[in-house]
Amino acid sequence: MCGIAGIVVKPERSLPDLCERLGSMARAMVHRGPDDEGIFVTDDGCIGLASRRLAIRDLSPAGHMPMANEDRSVWITYNGEIYNVDELRAELESQNYRFRSRSDTEVVLRGYEAWGAGVTHRLRGMFAFAILDERKAVGQRLTPGSVLGRRLFLARDHMGVKPLYYAQCPDAFVFASELKALLASGLVSREISPSGLAGYLLMGSVPNPLTIYQGVSALPPATSLSVSPARPDQAIEETYWHLSADEGERAGASETVERVGTLLAESVRIRLVSDVPLGAFLSGGLDSSSVVAFMRQATGGPIRTCSMAFAEPGFSEAPYARAVADEVGTDHYERVVTADELVQEFDGILDSLDQPSIDGVNTYFVSQTARQAGLTVALSGLGGDELFGGYPNTFNQVPQMLRALRLAQAVPGGTAVARAALGVLPRRRWTRVRDALARPASPASAYLTRRGLFSPEEVRTLVSPPVWQAGVEGFDPVQHVAERADDSEGASTFNKRPFEWISRAELRTYTHHQLLRDTDVMSMAHSLEVRVPLLDVELVEAVLRLPTALKANGLAGPKPLLKRAVGERLPAVVRQRRDKQGFTFPLAPWLKGPLQGQARSIVDSLQSKGWLQRAAVQQVFEDYEAGKVHWSRLWALVALGAIC
Secondary structure (H helix, E strand, C coil), rough: CCCEEEEEEECCCCCCCHHHHHHHHCCCHHHHCEEEEEEHHHHHCCEEEEEEEEECCCCCHHHCCCCCCCCCCCEEEEEEEEEEEEHHHHHHHHHCCCCCCCCCHHHHHHHHHHHHHHHHHHHEEEEEEEEECCCCEECCCCCCCCCCCEEEEEEEEECCCCEEEEECCEEEEEECCCHHHHHHHCCCCCCCHHHHHHHHHHHHHHHCCCEEEECCEEECCCCEEEEEEEEEEEEEEEEECCCCCCCCCCCCCHHHHHHHHHHHHHHHHHHHCCCCCCCECCCCCHHHHHHHHHHHHHHCCCCCEEEEEECCCCCCHHHHHHHHHHCCCCEEEEEEHHHHHHHHHHHHHHHCCCCCCCHHHHHHHHHHHHHHCCCCCCCCCCCCCHHCCHHHHHCHHHHHHHHHHHHHHHHCCHHHHHHHHCCCHHHHHHHHHHHHHHHHHHHHHHHHHCCCCCCCCHHHHHHHHHHHHHHHHCCHHHHHHHHHHHHHHCCCCCCCCCCHHHHHHHHHHHHHHHHHHHHHHHCCCCEEEEEEHHHCCCHHHHCCCCCCHHHCCCCCCCCHHHHHHHHHHHHHHHCCCCCCCCCCCCHHHHHHCCCHHHHHHHHHHCCCCCCCCHHHHHHHHHHCCCCCHHHHHHHHHHHHHHHH
């Protein structure tokens, strides 16, 4: 796991300090790779690559990056872990490729030499990499100073576990694992993107390909980007994989459950390869408990697990985590987090954010705990809720909301009556439903009533008029969700398979924009690699194609398929749970207590920048203190102020 960066400069526009700029970018990501730094600049000074390395496999200097082939015509800077690396290495060796290291970096490099851009189709894992290809054709080296035939090839993994950002500046193309590194190049400004800001307030995280900074883009998952040094302002983007939810061939329930169990076991097993200490996050919920149970199936050796606990009632799942640890037999680390600790870590948490988010505090602390427990790699249960239907409020209520919206709009005057009735309700959450009534009823619109943060009406009053006008022109949340939930041909599957439509919407919006992004930055803030076996691409493809009846919530509670697939590997106390408790911190009471002063100070400083309207911001404080809105709305402004 590493941090990568690079700069491509037009041939006629030299940067004499290119190496120094790359060094600044690398230093901005020391936390992502404390073990090694590497910088490479081409002879003509047009292209530079940088890397910070967190050594996980092959801890020797042979894994140093940027890494080149024998004749130095192909270079790679790489971030990630490839789990089918042994099979790929064997295949490449059969084609007479020779290896100088045991790192998966070299396997990706050799794979590109053998298969070109098609290497992305063969990789099973999480990755973001950039490959500089200086060959005119296979086996033919460019002459010094020539740019014809050169290309920079960037790619990101199927599910978007690892981040990759880029900016096309007037005279250069710049990329990096974090926005902080892009800013450190001196080529990218801190100008706020109105569309990114509007998208953040509407959804609680900045939706890709937008970022919070103007002119900076996030490379989408399962996407590659080809850049010619001759024209770095004209990158070519291609999607190499689609997340399909078309139903596959039906099989018997028992056979299907067994198949899912086999995929789960394999997904966990292949993620246990490491040359450094490896363990797992264990909240006590079904997802993380399942991962730990399959870890025990795969190994008879020691397993370290980490969990959080709180003094506040209703937040801690620590008893369940202990039960799993006892049953499975792990070396368990439990940390009780207090409000005072959060106050002490407050600046560090906000500094770790790369983009504003309403989540991530939990991952910051559990990652810190994992490092204190001696781990460098941790497995997480992230993705289980989205894949197996673990959010009853979303999977059950979105179809209900769509039916209600359609009914209200079908009855003459129904929309006006419904909006008027919702307007007198005390809680502000109903404003999202009121806004939905003003739009054509659609699955995406219904989904946003559950997953949105502020409603469009509230965002219009919250931001300044210039920001609103520019922001809405660049981002339509309904269109955004619809594009990501529908299949590759753009035809909605909701009417046929609403469960799978919602699952795909969750995976491609909430999971990608928020959970994975926050997990990446908060874990890497502590130089910890987090692996997510429940988002293995083969597992995701298989589960999405299964009949809804096997996955929908029933009498057994949420995620019945996952419970059956894991079976008696789990302790009874977890198997028999009917409730769903998220991994959340007690921020609601803490923002009214010890964090109140710091939160208000940050938001007050944010208002001075002219993006938000003072009266509307004050209303957020008053609504929160009166219990009318969720704590996430206030935290959203705090996180925004910390970034901007």
